[in-house]
Amino acid sequence: MNNYDAIVIGAGHNGLTNAAFLAKAGLRVLVVERNAYIGGATVSRELHEGWQYSSCSYVCSLFRPEIYNALDLGRHGLKIIPLVSSMTFKQDGDYFGSYSQPNIRRRELMRHSLRDADAVVRFDADVLRWCKLIRGFLLRTPPDPGSFRPRDLFEFAYLLKKYYELSESQLYEFIRFFTMSIAEYLENYFENDTVLAHYSGGSIIGTGLGVYSPGTAYVLLHHAMGDVDGNIGSWGFARGGMGAVADALASSFQAHGGEIRTDADVRRIMVAGNKATGVELASGEIITAKTVVSNLDAKRTFLQIMDEADLPPQLVHRAKHFKIRGSSGKLNIALDGMPEFPALPHGSPLTLGHMHFTDTLHRLEKAYDDWKDDRWSADPYCDALVPSQYDPSLAPPGKHMMSVFVQYCPVNPEGGWTDAKREQFGQTVIDQIADYSPNFKDLLLHVEVRTPREIEEETGLTEGNIFQGELTFDQLLFNRPFPGYAQYRGPVKGMYMCGSSTHPGGGVMGAPGANAAREILRDLRRPDTTPQEFSDD
Amino acid sequence: MSIPNDHFRQAIQHTPFHARLAALTQTEEWTVWNGCMAPRVLDKLSTEYFAVRSSCSVMDMSPMEKYRITGADAYRFLDRLLTRDLSALRPGRVTYVVWCNDEGKLIDDGTLFQFGDGDYRLCSQHHQFDWLMTSAMGFDVNIEVETHDVAALAVQGPTSYSVLTEAGIAGLEDLRPFGIANLSCQDFPVVVSRTGYTGDLGYEVWVSPENALPLWDAIFSVKSRYDVHAIGLSTLEMVRIEAGFIMPGFDFNTAESTVRANFDRSPYEVGLGWVVNLDKGQFTGRKALVAESKRPAKRRLTKITIEGNKPVGEAFIYNKKGGKLVGEIKCAVWSPILKANIALADIEYIGGALPKKLWARLDYQRELKWMSAWAECRPTNKPFYSPDHRSATPPSRL
Known part of the structure; x- marks a missing residue:
């Protein structure tokens, strides 16, 4: 039978999360996935024999523990192991490490600046305060501030109440935090160049913004507000690679009776009488359902798989102007052994965590300048990790897998992308790492280079934007993806959005998928299977 | 202080007295105090407690944060920083102080030592260098972290005067409470202050790290005549409560580390109104404290x-x-x-x-x-x- 209660388009982590909660409520749910495999950008792939690449997203911290718990993902095989460190190599041969062991962390800061070692206490408390505030909204549907429905009024009052739980000076600081650049925000705390560069890097990952662009301070939160078992701001590796997240979600979904069809490319969402009626696949096959949920980004959803004639023209206009800029690249590397980093003393634990190679704010801003001119950064910001040091399932014995996230990489370099240009981009990254690791180039067995073009081709993310839309204030909360459409409902009855284009945005969080499920179940008058947020108080 | 780039090999540092503590401990009950290994209990809590109350206890207090504050504006700077009226403080004297942020919330407490004109040491519970440097803007003052450049022992208890005297530190008889004396022990210089955190007769002996072990050995050389007993932080916790002393970060949350609104505390709220002088002129937090004093x-x-x-x-x-x-x-x-x-x-x-x-x-x-x-x-x-x-x-x- 080709009829379901609900069809979810796209087997990314949010699509699967959404589908799992719908199935848990007793609906007959089908997930359709264009690729031959599930996961979207939350995927592990064997692109070189013997190596498992987390080929898109590569670390995990934002995934909501409430969802993990409600969908029983631990019993479905998911393990997230906390990362212990991050570090930045300096051009002068030294390095700065951020260790999780508090005494070592403090002494390392003292080694670079006595003052910064003290200031980090204030920095941690302030960032934790904003994280706590934002985390309270992750698993809630944003209120429509123009609506007078009791539920919207209640949610808006909740938002204001949380906000006014801050003290007067904290209120001011919060507004500043939301609107400042990360560089200027950090300069309120730190003086050392390397410390500043190290802590600001996370705020440009995935964004078409530079360290001095207003709004980037907030992005810090998107990388700091996750937690692994109560360690707020810490990152984790999913055992088996990021595909383990999708696999556990799929397993939970299937345990609730859900079905997944891969190699099923949706050509369009069918609409009749302003109601969604199902989907038509590229093969011409039609599958019907009264509820159709899109995990695709807002641009792709409304401009590619819906007939514009079915949509309000203002919505089409909004979708066309949705800010979703590609700015990131990725290298997945099979290594013949562990690279040496002579700057690190023998036995340093810092190769176990994030490794960066940009030691000043100036270099970070220059990297952004290149991107604005449609060039990849000649001196890019890289986030390199070798997770095979933790997880032997990712590479053969004695060999290693390295994942390098690269900021910035343009969507459309002059003359467009060619395979040759892509390899040149990859070489820029390899050269930068080799500056700090003399044997790095000798260890390369296979290098897969992804520009926004490749990321979009594989995952469908418009321009390869990892967040499904920029995380700027104009596209957050009740404005995400567009004003009037922040409550996961599309413009036609029975059509919903559940991807990172919706509140609370990108990162492997699962929250948009869960929030959308809550709204769908509400419309269908089904019991709510989605979890309430855990409280920090 | 120079920190090697492979410091990660040792997460917890040793104080200059560590060799003696490590040799004495029978429990191996250690904790971490400001990045240093510090004993909770060395042999038995009740024995250590009664050393403070009936004989003589010795505690390694080297990890305490210490800042040397010097310069032409040192007094003006401290007067602006601290809530207390410092006009009666003289060279050779110590006073208990607290300081607040602009909102009148406590950042920390500590003891202020005046060695000479424009020469002070501030001891604090928490890391204060960033706050001191922030507060120093506009003042001709030099602030140095000397936490690890000065070792210190708290020698406390009814026989502490006798023990230190027998140990070879002459000249303590005239030292009044909150006084400082530059003395010598055997052949090396020591600074002795009649201060402490126990509420008993007691002294704090400050010494350069290379003389730490000789100081320890001199004090313990009289153990055959006096019950000199090394103590750990568990005993300190008992006696400081008996003395009514508070501990920032434990009894209340310090302002800079406070996440939730109104989880920090003003001096009044922790019973330290007596160290706030609203009439002394401007100081950090005064405006907020004036308002609070009227409510x-x-x-x-x-x-x-x-x-x-x-x-x-x-x-x-x-x-x-x-x-x-x-x-x-x-x-x-x-x-x-x-x-x-x-x-x-x-x-x-x-x-x-x-x-x-x-x-x-x-x-x-x-x-x-x-x-x-x-x-x-x-x-x-x-x-x-x-x-x-x-x-x-x-x-x-x-």
């Missing part, structure tokens, strides 16, 4: 005695049995010398006044079984224990 009191950290002998840990306080929740115990101890449960409790005032009755709900274990009991609490303003011999000059030779 009815919201809460006070209050010394209470809890009736009975049930173990007191963390507990809520009510205005009557089963009544309204009015507070919580921040630290508590069974005082062996008073044979009483004593505690510091954060109490919310009702109508600007301490609730008339205070009852603690105590949860405690007996042979792993949880039990619960009500106990009435009596507030007090005085230190729980403050013996006369604490302040006698010259101290009696015991």
Whole structure:
């Protein structure tokens, strides 16, 4: 039978999360996935024999523990192991490490600046305060501030109440935090160049913004507000690679009776009488359902798989102007052994965590300048990790897998992308790492280079934007993806959005998928299977 | 201080006295104090406790944060930073101080040593370099972290004067409470202050790190005649509560580390209104403290005695049995010398006044079984224990 209660388009982590909660409520749910495999950008792939690449997203911290718990993902095989460190190599041969062991962390800061070692206490408390505030909204549907429905009024009052739980000076600081650049925000705390560069890097990952662009301070939160078992701001590796997240979600979904069809490319969402009626696949096959949920980004959803004639023209206009800029690249590397980093003393634990190679704010801003001119950064910001040091399932014995996230990489370099240009981009990254690791180039067995073009081709993310839309204030909360459409409902009855284009945005969080499920179940008058947020108080 | 780039190999540092402590410990019960290994208990808590109260205790206090503040504007800077009137402080004297942020919330407390004109040492519980540097803008002042450049022993107890004198430190007889003396022990210089955190007769002996072990050995060389006993932080916690001393970061949250609104505390709220002088002129936090001083009191950290002998840990306080929740115990101890449960409790005032009755709900274990009991609490303003011999000059030779 080709009829379901609900069809979810796209087997990314949010699509699967959404589908799992719908199935848990007793609906007959089908997930359709264009690729031959599930996961979207939350995927592990064997692109070189013997190596498992987390080929898109590569670390995990934002995934909501409430969802993990409600969908029983631990019993479905998911393990997230906390990362212990991050570090930045300096051009002068030294390095700065951020260790999780508090005494070592403090002494390392003292080694670079006595003052910064003290200031980090204030920095941690302030960032934790904003994280706590934002985390309270992750698993809630944003209120429509123009609506007078009791539920919207209640949610808006909740938002204001949380906000006014801050003290007067904290209120001011919060507004500043939301609107400042990360560089200027950090300069309120730190003086050392390397410390500043190290802590600001996370705020440009995935964004078409530079360290001095207003709004980037907030992005810090998107990388700091996750937690692994109560360690707020810490990152984790999913055992088996990021595909383990999708696999556990799929397993939970299937345990609730859900079905997944891969190699099923949706050509369009069918609409009749302003109601969604199902989907038509590229093969011409039609599958019907009264509820159709899109995990695709807002641009792709409304401009590619819906007939514009079915949509309000203002919505089409909004979708066309949705800010979703590609700015990131990725290298997945099979290594013949562990690279040496002579700057690190023998036995340093810092190769176990994030490794960066940009030691000043100036270099970070220059990297952004290149991107604005449609060039990849000649001196890019890289986030390199070798997770095979933790997880032997990712590479053969004695060999290693390295994942390098690269900021910035343009969507459309002059003359467009060619395979040759892509390899040149990859070489820029390899050269930068080799500056700090003399044997790095000798260890390369296979290098897969992804520009926004490749990321979009594989995952469908418009321009390869990892967040499904920029995380700027104009596209957050009740404005995400567009004003009037922040409550996961599309413009036609029975059509919903559940991807990172919706509140609370990108990162492997699962929250948009869960929030959308809550709204769908509400419309269908089904019991709510989605979890309430855990409280920090 | 130079830190090697492979410091990660040793997460926890050793103080200059570590070799002696490591040789003495029978429990291996260590904790971390400001990045340094510090003993909780070396042999037996009750023995260590009574060393403070009846003979002579020695505690390694080297990890204490220490800042040297010098320069033409040192006094003006400190007067602006600290809530207390410093005009009576003289070279060779020490005073207890606290400091606040602009909102009048406590950042930390500590002791201020004046060595000479424009030459001070500030000791604090928490890391203060960033705040001191921020506060120093506009002042001709030099601030140096000397935490690891100065080793220190707290020598405390009724026989501490005799022990130090016998150990070869001459000239303590005239040293009054809160005085500083430049003396020598055998052949090396020591700075001795008549200060402490125990509420008993006692001294703090400051020495350069290379003379740390000779100082230790000199003091312990009189052990055959005096009961000189090394103590750990668990004993300190007992005696400082008896003396009524508070500990920032434990009894209240310090302003810079506070996440939640109104979880920080003003000096008034922790019972330190006596170190705030609103009439001395401008100081950081004054405006907020003036405003607070005119409002009815919201809460006070209050010394209470809890009736009975049930173990007191963390507990809520009510205005009557089963009544309204009015507070919580921040630290508590069974005082062996008073044979009483004593505690510091954060109490919310009702109508600007301490609730008339205070009852603690105590949860405690007996042979792993949880039990619960009500106990009435009596507030007090005085230190729980403050013996006369604490302040006698010259101290009696015991």
